[in-house]
Amino acid sequence: MIILIDITKANNQILSLAEKTDWWERISQLGGDCVIWDQSDDFPEKDIPVVSQWEELVELAISKQSKDLIFIEIDQIFLDPEICKQGLGSAGDGWDYFTQWEFSRLPVGIGLRSFSLENQKIRDWGGSPTQLLDFINQHPNDFSLRYDTNRHVSFRESLLDSRYSSRLGAVLDNGEKGIEFGLQGFLGLAHAHGGKGFDFEPEEKVGRFDERKMIVPFGFESPQCAVFPTYIMFDLTNICNARCVHCPQGVPEFRQKIGKGVFLSDDRFKKAIDECAGRKIDFVRITADGEPLIHKEVIPLIRYASEKGVGPVGLTTNGSLLTEERIDGLLESGLFMIDISLDAIRPETYKTVRRGLNYEKVNKNIHNLIEKRDQLGGSLQIMVSFVKQPANLDEVGEFEAYWGKYIDKVLIREMISNVGLNEVEGQDSAPKRWPCPHWFRRAVINYDGRLKACPIDWDNRSAYKSLDEVSIYDTWHSDYYWQHRIEHLNNQFSADSICGPCGDWQGTPWDLGYEKVIKNMSETEG
Numbered sequence: 001m002i003i004l005i006d007i008t009k010a011n012n013q014i015l016s017l018a019e020k021t022d023w024w025e026r027i028s029q030l031g032g033d034c035v036i037w038d039q040s041d042d043f044p045e046k047d048i049p050v051v052s053q054w055e056e057l058v059e060l061a062i063s064k065q066s067k068d069l070i071f072i073e074i075d076q077i078f079l080d081p082e083i084c085k086q087g088l089g090s091a092g093d094g095w096d097y098f099t100q101w102e103f104s105r106l107p108v109g110i111g112l113r114s115f116s117l118e119n120q121k122i123r124d125w126g127g128s129p130t131q132l133l134d135f136i137n138q139h140p141n142d143f144s145l146r147y148d149t150n151r152h153v154s155f156r157e158s159l160l161d162s163r164y165s166s167r168l169g170a171v172l173d174n175g176e177k178g179i180e181f182g183l184q185g186f187l188g189l190a191h192a193h194g195g196k197g198f199d200f201e202p203e204e205k206v207g208r209f210d211e212r213k214m215i216v217p218f219g220f221e222s223p224q225c226a227v228f229p230t231y232i233m234f235d236l237t238n239i240c241n242a243r244c245v246h247c248p249q250g251v252p253e254f255r256q257k258i259g260k261g262v263f264l265s266d267d268r269f270k271k272a273i274d275e276c277a278g279r280k281i282d283f284v285r286i287t288a289d290g291e292p293l294i295h296k297e298v299i300p301l302i303r304y305a306s307e308k309g310v311g312p313v314g315l316t317t318n319g320s321l322l323t324e325e326r327i328d329g330l331l332e333s334g335l336f337m338i339d340i341s342l343d344a345i346r347p348e349t350y351k352t353v354r355r356g357l358n359y360e361k362v363n364k365n366i367h368n369l370i371e372k373r374d375q376l377g378g379s380l381q382i383m384v385s386f387v388k389q390p391a392n393l394d395e396v397g398e399f400e401a402y403w404g405k406y407i408d409k410v411l412i413r414e415m416i417s418n419v420g421l422n423e424v425e426g427q428d429s430a431p432k433r434w435p436c437p438h439w440f441r442r443a444v445i446n447y448d449g450r451l452k453a454c455p456i457d458w459d460n461r462s463a464y465k466s467l468d469e470v471s472i473y474d475t476w477h478s479d480y481y482w483q484h485r486i487e488h489l490n491n492q493f494s495a496d497s498i499c500g501p502c503g504d505w506q507g508t509p510w511d512l513g514y515e516k517v518i519k520n521m522s523e524t525e526g
Contacts, residue, residue, distance in 0.1 A: 232283070344392050369382065
């Protein structure tokens, strides 16, 4: 393999430190042929080949019969060769880009990044290595990505930056003795100084982010979301008054497992909202694995979230329980939007799809809601949604035309299997898999008080711990969530993973999402 050493950031202090800390010897322990990337022509003479063009680099790699290109930067003064070799040894085959930086449980700079020259786009690249990293981040579907699965440090320690900086230089120049230049040496140094001045400082860029706000191909969609989920979803109960055919509530075997109904307690709801208060929360969704309006305290809970300034708050309902009293309560609660699931425009289709409900009653309830809102001059946004399925495919246009005259948004959605509980055609002929966004977008507060990642996991196999035990923040950065994210990023799932056999990732592309619909509604209203 070729070890490409980028000296773009070299200065006298870094070069001197590299000599004092046996940095070049540590690099040689990786066992490859070193090549220096230098476009300045002022690097001190060394018995190492120097290239300044990508084409030169590829030609050299071909002459060495090397397919892997290890990328290391000169300011990685605590680079740990043993950890680098361990990462490469566990990376397996079939990747175009392997990294111990992004999403890694390592301080920045300890590990390596590597490109595979078997990928034609990498071979033909004409720019610098750092520009190639930007290109991969912008075109993730063109590359097979692999992330280090080894958990070396805690989440908090992974936010540290071991690369040379003026702060680190000052510490090292201050007479620190006996420092081991590797992971443990850096951690000891950082802990001795309370971690101050060693945190990774991200560049202000547009894109997706890992937990330390480093730009990545797939990840959190804002710097705020990298710290704390910006989409909070509450499943208030597992009880429903309908048996819709596209929902697990319509599957007899599933309903038999439910047993006694469960309601999210007021205390757990308020605890979650209190933790969200003062943070940037793009959307709070009140929904259920059943019908949320069955929860007796749903309106006071919505009011609590609104009064705490957490939101905007949305409610998803089947509309069957929208009585005059509940309509008045919702209009006065501070609710931003209500999403009413209909899935049909013709009464006979509605009876087939949304079993147990009455079309005329729900239709009347919606029009009552519209009329009351308009009479009061309220700002409540009203949306109706439609899940496409065999029984209603010929009604999509008719549905949009009718409801588009009355409400603020008509949402047409693809059918999903709810992690295999419902049958969906076409999932077996899937394209190249992408990571599921659910693990990166929202926190779900389950009706039993547990936190879970997947909003369509009705069996609760992705549930973590109760709010009685952990906070939302700690859950978001737990090893449990990190491990599942890495499995998705690597497309390598454990044998007991709920996500491995699931085909619903096809219904959640990265450029779409329920919270994006709400954001557009909010911006339109504003």
